Amino acid sequence: MHYPNAHAVNADLHCHSTVSDGTLSPTEIATRAFENGVELWSLTDHDEIGGQEEAASAAKALGLAYVTGVEISVSWASETLHIVGLNFDPDDAALEAGLQQTRSGRARRAEQMGEQLRKVGIEGAFEGALSYAGNPNLVSRTHFARFLVERGICSDVRDVFSNYLIAGKPGFVEMQWATLAEAIGWIRAAGGVAVLAHPGRYRLSALEADVMVEEFMRLGGRAVEVITGSHNASQYRKYTALAQEFGLMGSRGSDFHSLGESHTDLGALPPLPDALTPVWHDWL
Numbered sequence: 463m464h465y466p467n468a469h470a471v472n473a474d475l476h477c478h479s480t481v482s483d484g485t486l487s488p489t490e491i492a493t494r495a496f497e498n499g500v501e502l503w504s505l506t507d508h509d510e511i512g513g514q515e516e517a518a519s520a521a522k523a524l525g526l527a528y529v530t531g532v533e534i535s536v537s538w539a540s541e542t543l544h545i546v547g548l549n550f551d552p553d554d555a556a557l558e559a560g561l562q563q564t565r566s567g568r569a570r571r572a573e574q575m576g577e578q579l580r581k582v583g584i585e586g587a588f589e590g591a592l593s594y595a596g597n598p599n600l601v602s603r604t605h606f607a608r609f610l611v612e613r614g615i616c617s618d619v620r621d622v623f624s625n626y627l628i629a630g631k632p633g634f635v636e637m638q639w640a641t642l643a644e645a646i647g648w649i650r651a652a653g654g655v656a657v658l659a660h661p662g663r664y665r666l667s668a669l670e671a672d673v674m675v676e677e678f679m680r681l682g683g684r685a686v687e688v689i690t691g692s693h694n695a696s697q698y699r700k701y702t703a704l705a706q707e708f709g710l711m712g713s714r715g716s717d718f719h720s721l722g723e724s725h726t727d728l729g730a731l732p733p734l735p736d737a738l739t740p741v742w743h744d745w746l
C-alpha cells in the first residue's frame with residue numbers, strides 16, 4: 463500500500479547491534495529507537511543477519527514497524543563500499559551463504575591485524591579486540607579501535623582509525639570482500655532492495671563515483687542513503703541531486719553504533735527531502 467505521507471515517517475534504516483560492531487543488543491536498540499520516536503526501523507549489521515529474529519520480535523512487542531536489514535562489505539576498484547539490503551526474506555539460503563562467505567575472511571584478518579600491531583609495539587590487540595566482539599565471527603576494525611582506546615593508545619575511536627586502521631597504517635590489512643554484483647544479486651534474489659550506503663564516505667573521484675553509481679543501477683540497485691549520520695548538510699544536498707539525476711529512491715538512517723561513539727542517535731536526523739521518493743514509500 464502506498465503510504466500517503468511517507469516523508470513524515472521517522473524511518474531509521476541503518477544501525478548496528480552486538481551482532482556486528484554495535485554495543486547494544488537488538489532488543490536494546492529496538493527500545494532506544496522506539497523511545498526516540500522511530501516509526502520504521504531496520505537493524506543492518508555488517509555481513510550478518512543473526513540479529514534479525516530478535517530485532518523483529520522486539521519491534522513487534524513495541525508496536526514498531528520493522529523491515530529486515532543488512533550492510534554488506536563490497537570491494538570495488540580500490541575502495542570498500544557498503545551496500546545496505548532492506549526488506550528481504552531472512553530465511554533465503556543463498557543470501558545467508560553469501561554473507562557467510564563475505565565474513566569468512568574476518569577471523570584471519572583480525573589475527574593479521576594483531577600481528578601487525580604487535581610489530582609496532584602493541585601487544586594483545588587480537589585478544590583484546592575479540593573480547594569486545596559480541597560475535598566471534600564478526601571481528602571488525604571497530605573492536606580493535608575500542609581496545610586501543612581502552613589501552614590509552616588513542617583518545618578516541620576516530621583517532622585509532624586515522625593512526626592505525628586505514629590503508630597505509632600499521633594495523634590495516636587489505637581485504638577482498640563481496641563483489642558489487644554479488645551483494646546486489648543476493649539482496650534482490652531474496653526479494654530485497656539494494657541501497658548504496660553513505661556515498662559521501664568513499665574516496666572516489668567524480669568520474670569513478672559516476673561509474674560506480676551507473677554499475678550499481680545496472681546491477682539492480684534502487685536507492686541511495688542521502689540522510690545518514692555520515693553526511694553533513696552539503697552532502698545531503700549533493701546526494702539528493704545525485705538521486706534525482708539517476709532516478710534512485712532515497713534512504714535515511716543514523717548508522718548508530720554506540721552511545722559514546724555515535725554522534726547521531728537513532729531517529730535523530732532531518733527528514734528525507736520532498737524531492738525524493740522514500741525507499742520505504744510502499745512498506746507501511
Ligand code: AMP
Nearest residue numbers: 483508535601602603604619620623624
Ligand atoms: P570493518 O568492516 O571491520 O572494516 O570495519 C568498518 C567499520 O569501522 C565501519 O562500519 C565503521 O563502524 C567503523 N569505521 C570506519 N572508519 C571509521 C572512522 N574513521 N572512525 C570511526 N569508525 C570508523
Ligand code: MN
Nearest residue numbers: 478483604719
Ligand atoms: Mn560499523
Ligand code: MN
Nearest residue numbers: 533544659660
Ligand atoms: Mn557503513
Ligand code: MN
Nearest residue numbers: 476478533717
Ligand atoms: Mn553501518
